Amino acid sequence: DQQVKQNSPSLSVQEGRISILNCDYTNSMFDYFLWYKKYPAEGPTFLISISSIKDKNEDGRFTVFLNKSAKHLSLHIVPSQPGDSAVYFCAATAWGGNEKLTFGTGTRLTIIP
Amino acid sequence: GAVVSQHPSRVICKSGTSVKIECRSLDFQATTMFWYRQFPKQSLMLMATSNEGSKATYEQGVEKDKFLINHASLTLSTLTVTSAHPEDSSFYICSAALAGGPGEQFFGPGTRLTVL
Numbered sequence: 001d002q003q004v005k006q007n008s009p010s011l012s013v014q015e016g017r018i019s020i021l022n023c024d025y026t027n028s029m030f031d032y033f034l035w036y037k038k039y040p041a042e043g044p045t046f047l048i049s050i051s052s053i054k055d056k057n058e059d060g061r062f063t064v065f066l067n068k069s070a071k072h073l074s075l076h077i078v079p080s081q082p083g084d085s086a087v088y089f090c091a092a093t094a095w096g097g098n099e100k101l102t103f104g105t106g107t108r109l110t111i112i113p
Numbered sequence: 114g115a116v117v118s119q120h121p122s123r124v125i126c127k128s129g130t131s132v133k134i135e136c137r138s139l140d141f142q143a144t145t146m147f148w149y150r151q152f153p154k155q156s157l158m159l160m161a162t163s164n165e166g167s168k169a170t171y172e173q174g175v176e177k178d179k180f181l182i183n184h185a186s187l188t189l190s191t192l193t194v195t196s197a198h199p200e201d202s203s204f205y206i207c208s209a210a211l212a213g214g215p216g217e218q219f220f221g222p223g224t225r226l227t228v229l
Contacts, residue, residue, distance in 0.1 A: 009154075036220075041204070041223065041225060042222050042223060043117070043119075043206050043208070043220030043221050043222045043223045044157070044206070044220045045220070046218075046219070046220075089156065089157065100147070100159060100162060101147070101159070101208075101218060102159075103156045103157045103158075103159075104156060105155065105156045106155075106156060
């Protein structure tokens with residue numbers, strides 16, 4: 001039962017353009033969402049997060065949007081840079097629980113120079 | 114800050130041997146540590162949640178007698194894969210949560226286990 005889904009396994013974007021990565025979830029108990037970036041053979045690196053009381057959070061080139069009614073979130077990267085090429089995982093948790101993270105299946109982003 | 118280390122980064126062992134992986138939070142105290150495994154091109158799957166001084170909580174389908182977890186201090190958790198077999202070959206990643214953090218975890222660099 002995949003409670004967090006990233007339906008696009010891969011995405012290619014031209015350098016300088018906007019990258020949009022999508023994530024859907026099914027568990028209505030989730031109220032805190034995170035995006036991680038991962039390179040091969042390395043642990044994930046935290047990028048940005050959002051609480052369910054917000055619908056948008058911005059940090060530099062990264063913006064996360066949350067649509068609670070649709071149980072959907074997205075990560076926007078603009079402008080995209082070659083160093084952004086990696087696998088991106090969204091993750092969700094229920095704040096106040098045991099802080100378990102449920103990860104999506106990941107989207108491999110390739111930035112084309 | 115918030116650095117998590119893992120040791121070893123890579124291990125190759127024969128079938129039937131046991132392998133211990135260490136996870137350390139270097140500059141903060143982690144009341145909770147998590148152990149994940151990742152198969153190629155798949156998501157990170159939570160194996161167990163480890164709280165300092167208490168028994169680990171295992172996810173459904175994870176054999177607690179096979180994957181022994183010890184969280185002896187606020188900065189160290191260990192995962193021992195007992196009697197490893199080729200199907201245990203995977204990328205094992207630990208993470209540590211800051212006390213009171215709303216889910217944000219800091220991940221170690223991972224350990225690649227290959228069982229021959």
